[in-house]
Amino acid sequence: MTESKKIQTDRKRRMGIFLQMFILSTTMIIFIISMFTWISIVRQRGAIVKIMEAQAESVCSSIAQACANAAVIDDFSFIVDYNLEVVQQSSNILYILVIQNDGLNLVLTKDKWKQLDHADTTWRPASRETEKGRILYSSIANGDVFHYSYPLHYSVKQWGWLHLGLSIDDFNRETETMYVIMSILCIFFLILGTMGALIFTRKMTRPVLMIGKVTERIAGGDLSARVEIETGDELEDLALSVNKMAETLEKTTVSKDFMDSILANMTESLVVTSTSGQIQMVNRATLKLLGYTEGELMDQSISMIFSSNGELSTGSGMDTLNQIVLTGKIETRLRAKAGNEIPVLFSGGLMKNKKQICGTVCVALNIQDRKITERYLAEANRELKETQAQLIQSAKLASIGELSAGIAHELNQPLMVIRTNAQLLARQLGSQQPDISKLIRYSAPLDRNTKRMMDIINHLRSFSRQTRTEYNPIDMNTVVRNAFMMISAQLRIHGINVTIDTGQNLPCAYGNSTQLEQVMLNLITNARDAIMDKFEQNIDNFVGEISVTTRWNREKAELNMWIKDNGVGISPRNKPQIFDPFFTTKDVGKGTGLGLSISYGIIQDHRGSIEVNQTDHEGTTFFIRLPVDDKSVNDDCNKYLG
Amino acid sequence: MLQNRLIKFTIITLILLVLNPIFPARSQTSGDQTHHTYPFSVGFELDTFINMEVDLKSVKSAMDIWIWKVGRKISFSGRTYFYDDLSMIIKDLRAEKLDMVTMSPLNFIRISEKLDSDIAYSYTKNNKKTHKYLLLTRSDSGFTKIDQTKGINIALNKRDAMSRIMLDVLLFRNNQTDAKNHFSDIREMNKFSKTVLAVFFGQVESCFTTDAVFQLMVELNPQVGKNIKIVAESPEIINGVSFFRKGYSSEARSAIQNEISNIHQTVHGRQILMLFKIDGITHIEEKDFDSLNKIIKDYDKYKQND
Numbered sequence: 040m041t042e043s044k045k046i047q048t049d050r051k052r053r054m055g056i057f058l059q060m061f062i063l064s065t066t067m068i069i070f071i072i073s074m075f076t077w078i079s080i081v082r083q084r085g086a087i088v089k090i091m092e093a094q095a096e097s098v099c100s101s102i103a104q105a106c107a108n109a110a111v112i113d114d115f116s117f118i119v120d121y122n123l124e125v126v127q128q129s130s131n132i133l134y135i136l137v138i139q140n141d142g143l144n145l146v147l148t149k150d151k152w153k154q155l156d157h158a159d160t161t162w163r164p165a166s167r168e169t170e171k172g173r174i175l176y177s178s179i180a181n182g183d184v185f186h187y188s189y190p191l192h193y194s195v196k197q198w199g200w201l202h203l204g205l206s207i208d209d210f211n212r213e214t215e216t217m218y219v220i221m222s223i224l225c226i227f228f229l230i231l232g233t234m235g236a237l238i239f240t241r242k243m244t245r246p247v248l249m250i251g252k253v254t255e256r257i258a259g260g261d262l263s264a265r266v267e268i269e270t271g272d273e274l275e276d277l278a279l280s281v282n283k284m285a286e287t288l289e290k291t292t293v294s295k296d297f298m299d300s301i302l303a304n305m306t307e308s309l310v311v312t313s314t315s316g317q318i319q320m321v322n323r324a325t326l327k328l329l330g331y332t333e334g335e336l337m338d339q340s341i342s343m344i345f346s347s348n349g350e351l352s353t354g355s356g357m358d359t360l361n362q363i364v365l366t367g368k369i370e371t372r373l374r375a376k377a378g379n380e381i382p383v384l385f386s387g388g389l390m391k392n393k394k395q396i397c398g399t400v401c402v403a404l405n406i407q408d409r410k411i412t413e414r415y416l417a418e419a420n421r422e423l424k425e426t427q428a429q430l431i432q433s434a435k436l437a438s439i440g441e442l443s444a445g446i447a448h449e450l451n452q453p454l455m456v457i458r459t460n461a462q463l464l465a466r467q468l469g470s471q472q473p474d475i476s477k478l479i480r481y482s483a484p485l486d487r488n489t490k491r492m493m494d495i496i497n498h499l500r501s502f503s504r505q506t507r508t509e510y511n512p513i514d515m516n517t518v519v520r521n522a523f524m525m526i527s528a529q530l531r532i533h534g535i536n537v538t539i540d541t542g543q544n545l546p547c548a549y550g551n552s553t554q555l556e557q558v559m560l561n562l563i564t565n566a567r568d569a570i571m572d573k574f575e576q577n578i579d580n581f582v583g584e585i586s587v588t589t590r591w592n593r594e595k596a597e598l599n600m601w602i603k604d605n606g607v608g609i610s611p612r613n614k615p616q617i618f619d620p621f622f623t624t625k626d627v628g629k630g631t632g633l634g635l636s637i638s639y640g641i642i643q644d645h646r647g648s649i650e651v652n653q654t655d656h657e658g659t660t661f662f663i664r665l666p667v668d669d670k671s672v673n674d675d676c677n678k679y680l681g
Numbered sequence: 682m683l684q685n686r687l688i689k690f691t692i693i694t695l696i697l698l699v700l701n702p703i704f705p706a707r708s709q710t711s712g713d714q715t716h717h718t719y720p721f722s723v724g725f726e727l728d729t730f731i732n733m734e735v736d737l738k739s740v741k742s743a744m745d746i747w748i749w750k751v752g753r754k755i756s757f758s759g760r761t762y763f764y765d766d767l768s769m770i771i772k773d774l775r776a777e778k779l780d781m782v783t784m785s786p787l788n789f790i791r792i793s794e795k796l797d798s799d800i801a802y803s804y805t806k807n808n809k810k811t812h813k814y815l816l817l818t819r820s821d822s823g824f825t826k827i828d829q830t831k832g833i834n835i836a837l838n839k840r841d842a843m844s845r846i847m848l849d850v851l852l853f854r855n856n857q858t859d860a861k862n863h864f865s866d867i868r869e870m871n872k873f874s875k876t877v878l879a880v881f882f883g884q885v886e887s888c889f890t891t892d893a894v895f896q897l898m899v900e901l902n903p904q905v906g907k908n909i910k911i912v913a914e915s916p917e918i919i920n921g922v923s924f925f926r927k928g929y930s931s932e933a934r935s936a937i938q939n940e941i942s943n944i945h946q947t948v949h950g951r952q953i954l955m956l957f958k959i960d961g962i963t964h965i966e967e968k969d970f971d972s973l974n975k976i977i978k979d980y981d982k983y984k985q986n987d
Contacts, residue, residue, distance in 0.1 A: 116878030128736055152902050
């Protein structure tokens with residue numbers, strides 16, 4: 040806005056709508072009154088002149104009639120006497136001129152009369168008609184007069200002219216009176232009009248000013264302000280619209296006080312900076328956190344509140360702001376006035392006004408307590424992990440102990456083969472002529488069975504070994520087979536049929552094979568016990584069966600496993616608790632109550648899930664989901680592992 | 682706040698403007714009601730005004746206004762009456778309908794014996810309480826004496842009886858016959874001024890008029906003075922006569938006398954003097970009638986001899 044426009048706007052504001060309307064109305068009234076007065080004066084003056092003209096005509100007419108005969112008979116004494124009487128008795132007749140065409144020329148005033156020797160054309164107008172009167176200067180009266188000329192007739196003959204000079208004192212007096220009356224009327228109507236204009240203007244502008252004041256209050260944050268006017272016109276409609284707007288604003292807008300209250304009471308620290316990184320505003324939580332006063336922080340670079348060891352550098356304010364905006368939410372450390380460092384979760388965003396960046400709004404959440412808690416939690420988690428590992432190890436050892444009879448039987452079979460073939464070798468070697476081919480045939484099983492025994496023992500050793508939990512690509516089908524390698528002999532002893540349905544071209548799972556084998560052993564052991572319990576029910580023709588199925592769910596990119604038995608099942612009452620630690624339905628001394636709990640933990644660690652898919656009196660099915668190894672997702676795991 | 686004050690100021694101003702002319706008018710009206718009034722009636726005999734050549738309507742209006750004004754001042758109310766019959770004046774005076782009468786000196790002498798009156802005033806004109814008659818002819822007529830006018834025509838004021846008497850007396854005193862026989866033609870006109878004008882314009886050869894009228898005509902047109910000359914003059918006789926009836930309240934008369942004495946000091950009084958074309962009003966005595974009485978006596982004497 041230019042300076043001149045600004046001055047003009049200020050002047051208009053000072054004038055105000057009331058003054059403007061009042062001046063406009065008053066000006067209109069003055070204009071109308073002036074026009075009315077001017078027209079009235081002109082018409083009144085015309086009317087007064089016409090009255091004088093009528094009066095002059097009347098006087099002239101009577102003189103003409105009275106003097107006609109006298110003029111014919113040259114009775115000049117009558118003419119003089121009559122006109123002298125007329126001029127003397129009429130206060131407003133200043134002079135009379137009687138001009139005969141060919142004879143007497145008289146000039147009569149109130150105090151003189153005389154004969155004119157010669158009457159020029161001035162007193163003998165060319166026109167034979169009655170002249171209109173006019174105001175002119177007369178040397179006879181020594182002043183302005185209303186001069187009227189009248190032709191004198193006798194019958195059809197014009198014998199002369201009569202000139203009448205009327206005093207314009209009455210005219211001036213009437214005019215003066217008219218001016219006075221018009222002036223009084225003007226003043227009266229001006230005052231009346233001004234009052235009317237004042238009332239009218241007030242009536243018109245009062246609602247507007249009221250609306251203006253209310254809108255100012257609304258603009259100032261007082262959303263409870265309302266306009267209360269009843270004009271019954273568009274202004275009332277406008278007031279209602281303003282009220283409606285205020286109501287809507289009140290409902291939808293938070294007031295400044297409300298905002299201040301939020302800022303003052305929020306627990307997070309709030310810092311507002313300019314585009315150059317200068318601190319523009321801080322809330323109470325910031326001052327309390329850092330120990331500064333507001334004055335110490337205002338207009339300072341935001342970098343001063345960051346620790347030199349934090350994630351955000353302590354460069355210029357601009358650099359710091361750029362880092363804040365780029366990093367978004369970050370854990371860093373603030374430096375308090377006392378020098379101590381406070382861990383915070385810091386986030387910042389650009390503050391825009393009309394699409395222009397005008398600064399940043401930063402929020403810092405004090406995470407000192409959370410950090411301590413996290414440290415404790417990490418420690419507890421570590422201890423829990425260790426405990427869990429010990430538990431797993433214990434469970435493994437318990438499983439080994441439980442499986443030892445079966446393992447012994449498993450080892451006994453190759454031992455028996457080795458012994459028998461060793462005896463056959465000895466017999467053959469003790470003969471006269473040992474048969475080489477037989478020797479070879481008898482010695483071959485030795486190698487094969489000892490290798491089998493070595494495999495069992497090695498696996499048993501690796502299974503029972505307490506190692507660090509390492510996650511690698513593993514073949515789930517191998518895990519299933521290894522589990523059954525340790526327990527299949529035992530299941531055969533109990534007459535339980537095992538069906539293993541391994542899926543083809545399974546990708547690798549990503550996990551720890553020992554822990555997953557432990558899970559398999561736990562589930563198979565539970566299945567065995569459920570079947571054993573069902574044996575005790577002496578059901579005819581019942582044959583215990585355990586089946587394990589593995590599949591690759593390509594759509595969900597996960598490996599699925601079903602471990603199904605036809606045991607007694609899990610009662611609905613116990614079902615919600617089966618994964619709880621130390622929960623067991625087995626007799627005292629037979630179970631620790633940790634098997635399924637540990638299995639649940641292992642599967643959770645592998646970011647998988649385990650659940651009871653189905654359970655009733657016909658058996659139970661456990662369902663396990665495991666994520667695949669991302670690198671081998673498109674390959675058969677055996678091929679991938681070589 | 683400013684708006685309210687402006688509205689209040691405007692309303693108060695308007696109220697004051699409306700009420701201002703009302704209060705003085707009321708106080709003036711109420712002040713008039715405290716006066717007690719006395720009657721005062723004035724009668725005018727019409728012949729009084731013949732010499733004055735005034736408009737009777739204007740005189741009556743002016744007199745009514747003067748009486749009303751004076752009446753307001755000295756607490757009486759009155760009116761004016763005009764008479765052309767002497768008997769009616771006598772009758773009204775006796776009936777106390779009239780308190781004051783103004784009449785011509787000739788008629789006053791004629792009825793004085795029948796009246797019980799106090800002579801009071803006459804008027805002054807040209808600083809004289811008397812006037813005289815003039816016989817006028819044109820300057821170029823060659824006449825210097827009255828006896829030279831025999832056989833010429835003359836213009837007279839037909840309404841003025843005194844001029845006939847006076848002309849006859851003048852002729853008799855100059856050993857001439859009466860006017861009827863002295864002049865070839867007597868033309869009667871209704872105004873003295875017209876008789877003068879008739880001589881001026883050559884319509885008649887002579888006229889008989891008062892010195893006041895002739896002086897006025899000369900003032901109006903100096904040519905009149907140049908073209909007309911005086912052939913003969915009559916003796917001075919008293920102007921008009923005004924008197925109170927006997928028995929009129931002395932208190933009221935004294936108050937009226939005071940007002941008459943100071944008549945020239947008021948606007949309305951001066952207006953009356955101007956209308957009557959007189960200078961003022963003055964006391965007269967019996968001796969002021971001597972000249973007139975002698976003329977009447979001579980007239981009667983010559984008529985008897987004739």
